[in-house]
Amino acid sequence: xxxxxxxxxxxxxxxxxxxxxxxxxxxxxxxxxxxxxxxxxxxxxxxxxxxxxxxxxxxxxxxxxxxxxxxxxxxxxxxxxxxxxxxxxxxxxxxxxxxxxxxxxxxxxxxxxxxxxxxxxxxxxxxxxx
Amino acid sequence: xxxxxxxxxxxxxxxxxxxxxxxxxxxxxxxxxxxxxxxxxxxxxxxxxxxxxxxxxxxxxxxxxxxxxxxxxxxxxxxxxxxxxxxxxxxxxxxxxxxxxxxxxxxxxxxxxxxxxxxxxxxxxxxxxxxxxx
Numbered sequence: 384x385x386x387x388x389x390x391x392x393x394x395x396x397x398x399x400x401x402x403x404x405x406x407x408x409x410x411x412x413x414x415x416x417x418x419x420x421x422x423x424x425x426x427x428x429x430x431x432x433x434x435x436x437x438x439x440x441x442x443x444x445x446x447x448x449x450x451x452x453x454x455x456x457x458x459x460x461x462x463x464x465x466x467x468x469x470x471x472x473x474x475x476x477x478x479x480x481x482x483x484x485x486x487x488x489x490x491x492x493x494x495x496x497x498x499x500x501x502x503x504x505x506x507x508x509x510x511x512x513x
Numbered sequence: 514x515x516x517x518x519x520x521x522x523x524x525x526x527x528x529x530x531x532x533x534x535x536x537x538x539x540x541x542x543x544x545x546x547x548x549x550x551x552x553x554x555x556x557x558x559x560x561x562x563x564x565x566x567x568x569x570x571x572x573x574x575x576x577x578x579x580x581x582x583x584x585x586x587x588x589x590x591x592x593x594x595x596x597x598x599x600x601x602x603x604x605x606x607x608x609x610x611x612x613x614x615x616x617x618x619x620x621x622x623x624x625x626x627x628x629x630x631x632x633x634x635x636x637x638x639x640x641x642x643x644x645x646x647x
Contacts, residue, residue, distance in 0.1 A: 389542045396546030403549075432550040438543040441550050490548055493616055497542050500623045504538070507630055512637035 388439065389501040393494040395440030400491040402443045403430050407484045410475045417456070417470040419463040424453040425473040427480075449474055523640060527633045529567040533560060534626040540595065541619045544610050551606035555598035555615065563594035 406428040413425040427449035432441050451474035459468030537558040547553040600609035 388539050392539065392542045392546045396548075399546075400549075432547075434547045434550050434553045438540060438556070440543060440546045486549070490612070493545055493548070493612060494542075496616070497545055497619055500619065501538065501542070504623055504626055504630070507627065511630065511634050512641060 387505075390498060392438070392440040393498045393501070395435065395442060396494040397491055397498075399430070399432055399441045399443050400487045400494070402446070403487040404484065404491070406430050406446060407480050407487065410473075410480050411477065411484075413473055414475040414477050414480075415472070417461070417463055417472050418453075419465045419470060421453045421455070421471045424471045425475070427451070427473060427475045523636055524633055525636070526564070526568060527629050527636070530564060530629045531626065531633060533558065533563045533567055534622060534629055536563070537622050538619065538626060541615055541622055544598075544615045545612065545619065548608070548610045548612045548615070551608060553608050553610060555600070555610045556595050557598055557618070559594045559596050566593060 410427050416425050418424045429447050429449055431444045431447055433444045434440075435442055453474050454472040456470050456472055457468055458464055458470050461470045464470050537560065540556055540558055544555045544557075547555075598609055601611060601614070
């Protein structure tokens with residue numbers, strides 16, 4: 384474990400949080416895309432984090448698809464409505480995604496802060512004796 | 514002997530302390546990095562234990578050598594002094610990182626590192642003064 388592992392650790396966390404932000408924006412962008420069959424709807428993407436061995440940060444194991452059922456809406460006038468007059472919306476909860484987005488941004492910021500602190504400590508160490 | 518100006522007599526225990534503080538920063542950064550990882554258990558270094566083991570490994574001169582796969586080597590200073598954090602409140606996903614607390618501790622550890630660095634720096638500067646005589 385060197386003093387530079389802090390950059391690797393915080394960097395891995397920032398990368399993971401970026402993936403999370405990407406899935407949030409993907410989910411939000413597709414929140415209103417309706418389909419005429421339930422299996423054709425967009426499924427909410429969820430990143431699965433796991434800790435790396437030996438305290439070396441975090442990585443994204445996979446970006447899973449949510450198993451929640453799509454929302455069924457009665458809109459007989461909709462061009463994509465099926466014979467019964469239903470359209471199917473993605474299983475994306477916009478409120479949940481917004482909360483997710485704020486949490487990811489906060490985590491990203493705190494890791495960035497850790498990198499900045501470590502950087503100034505390293506610089507001070509390099510300037511030892513001057 | 515030229516090596517003497519880099520000896521521990523000059524830096525005292527500060528160089529060991531600096532190393533342990535650096536390792537503690539690594540552990541705390543890892544806690545922060547895993548603040549959103551399900552099931553992750555936050556850890557911290559028992560500073561007293563880590564410093565004592567760093568000092569004793571210095572006075573013994575070296576770590577135990579492992580020349581066979583069955584040998585048990587000397588324990589790493591940090592690994593032996595890692596402790597689990599006791600969570601203040603449970604999380605549904607089994608994660609025990611409290612991001613605010615970890616951030617506060619990270620700031621504290623950075624401050625301690627800096628303070629130790631100042632002491633080392635002071636020793637170096639006084640040695641430079643002695644060398645240049647000004």
